[in-house]
Amino acid sequence: MITTWPAPAKLNLFLYITGRRADGYHNLQTLFQFLDYGDTLEITPDSSGKITLLTPLTGVSDDENLIVRAAQALKTVAAARGTLPAQAGASIALEKVLPMGGGLGGGSSDAATVLVALNHLWQTGLSVAELATIGIKLGADVPVFIGGHAAFAEGVGELLQPAEPAEKWYLVAHPGVSIATPDLFCDPELTRDSPIRTLDELLQRPFHNDCEAVARKRFRKVDELLSWLLEYAPSRLTGTGACVFAEFDTESDARQVLELAPKWICGFVARGLNLSPLQRTLSGLKAST
Ligand SMILES: C[C@@](CO)(OP(=O)(O)O)[C@H](O)COP(=O)(O)OP(=O)(O)OC[C@H]1O[C@@H](n2ccc(N)nc2=O)[C@H](O)[C@@H]1O
Numbered sequence: 001m002i003t004t005w006p007a008p009a010k011l012n013l014f015l016y017i018t019g020r021r022a023d024g025y026h027n028l029q030t031l032f033q034f035l036d037y038g039d040t041l042e043i044t045p046d047s048s049g050k051i052t053l054l055t056p057l058t059g060v061s062d063d064e065n066l067i068v069r070a071a072q073a074l075k076t077v078a079a080a081r082g083t084l085p086a087q088a089g090a091s092i093a094l095e096k097v098l099p100m101g102g103g104l105g106g107g108s109s110d111a112a113t114v115l116v117a118l119n120h121l122w123q124t125g126l127s128v129a130e131l132a133t134i135g136i137k138l139g140a141d142v143p144v145f146i147g148g149h150a151a152f153a154e155g156v157g158e159l160l161q162p163a164e165p166a167e168k169w170y171l172v173a174h175p176g177v178s179i180a181t182p183d184l185f186c187d188p189e190l191t192r193d194s195p196i197r198t199l200d201e202l203l204q205r206p207f208h209n210d211c212e213a214v215a216r217k218r219f220r221k222v223d224e225l226l227s228w229l230l231e232y233a234p235s236r237l238t239g240t241g242a243c244v245f246a247e248f249d250t251e252s253d254a255r256q257v258l259e260l261a262p263k264w265i266c267g268f269v270a271r272g273l274n275l276s277p278l279q280r281t282l283s284g285l286k287a288s289t
């Protein structure tokens with residue numbers, strides 16, 4: 001039985017870097033919201049005992065692919081707690097639309113969807129908190145995708161508090177370059193000392209991303225793209241880039257600007273969502289059984 005699951009994109013509506021831990025990771029204060037746009041996974045549970053990825057990704061070996069790593073990690077934890085069915089296996093096909101290294105969280109979202117979907121299909125019975133504990137080891141953004149609600153995140157993304165930002169329309173644009181998250185965090189000019197503020201304080205200030213100045217300095221195309229978008233609407237970098245987004249009150253306003261975009265810009269229009277499409281799919285399946 002093939003089941004279809006969304007792996008939505010996220011935006012970091014704001015992102016502040018408040019310090020650096022002894023292990024080199026950076027402490028953040030960031031506001032995550034989902035988009036009604038993302039990858040799609042087709043998952044067929046079976047009793048082969050194996051995880052088969054039917055759609056390899058160029059440049060990412062199957063063993064490194066977060067989809068396979070998430071499935072294997074769930075098998076290990078469920079086996080240890082005695083809830084893994086005998087010979088639990090699955091074949092998984094990925095329809096990839098999110099650019100890799102784009103700051104839209106595609107890899108983390110794929111991993112979260114696999115954890116949530118296989119936990120349901122195999123009936124391994126892990127709680128959201130247990131899935132998030134597996135997820136954070138795969139990537140800092142996996143827990144928010146598992147939680148399925150827009151959230152204010154602190155620490156490196158593991159301390160989550162549900163939030164209700166306005167569900168705007170976004171023009172999300174890719175400048176045609178990829179930014180590796182570790183490279184950006186290594187830059188000596190990165191702002192790392194933003195003051196720690198409460199969510200209420202942050203919501204009242206203009207939203208900002210501390211990674212943006214470094215991304216604009218290092219990547220001319222990011223700089224050009226933001227300069228162009230800022231002529232039409234408030235616009236920012238998401239995550240560590242390379243994608244940027246401009247916010248609008250209506251879909252048609254966002255589409256009008258996308259139509260004006262120079263040819264080198266790839267973009268799409270999507271709506272911000274505080275409830276993840278993954279959560280909606282899971283609730284629908286639970287209601288129908
Ligand atoms: C900063 C964010 C905001 O959403 O950027 P994007 O990746 O979405 O652009 C994410 O939390 C990123 O999450 P993710 O891309 O999963 O990062 P990880 O694989 O966990 O970390 C990659 C590397 O980036 C650096 N890193 C990452 C997160 C962090 N809070 N501090 C860091 O210094 C570390 O060098 C780490 O080894």
Ligand SMILES: Nc1ncnc2c1ncn2[C@@H]1O[C@H](COP(=O)(O)OP(=O)(O)O)[C@@H](O)[C@H]1O
Pocket residue numbers: 057060064065066067098099100101102103104105106107108109110111181239241242
């Ligand atoms: N299923 C996957 N989808 C995307 N990237 C993956 C996947 N599995 C592993 N990766 C690796 O994770 C890196 C970060 O990917 P991604 O999450 O799309 O970017 P970002 O964190 O900037 O949004 C990729 O460059 C790739 O090497």
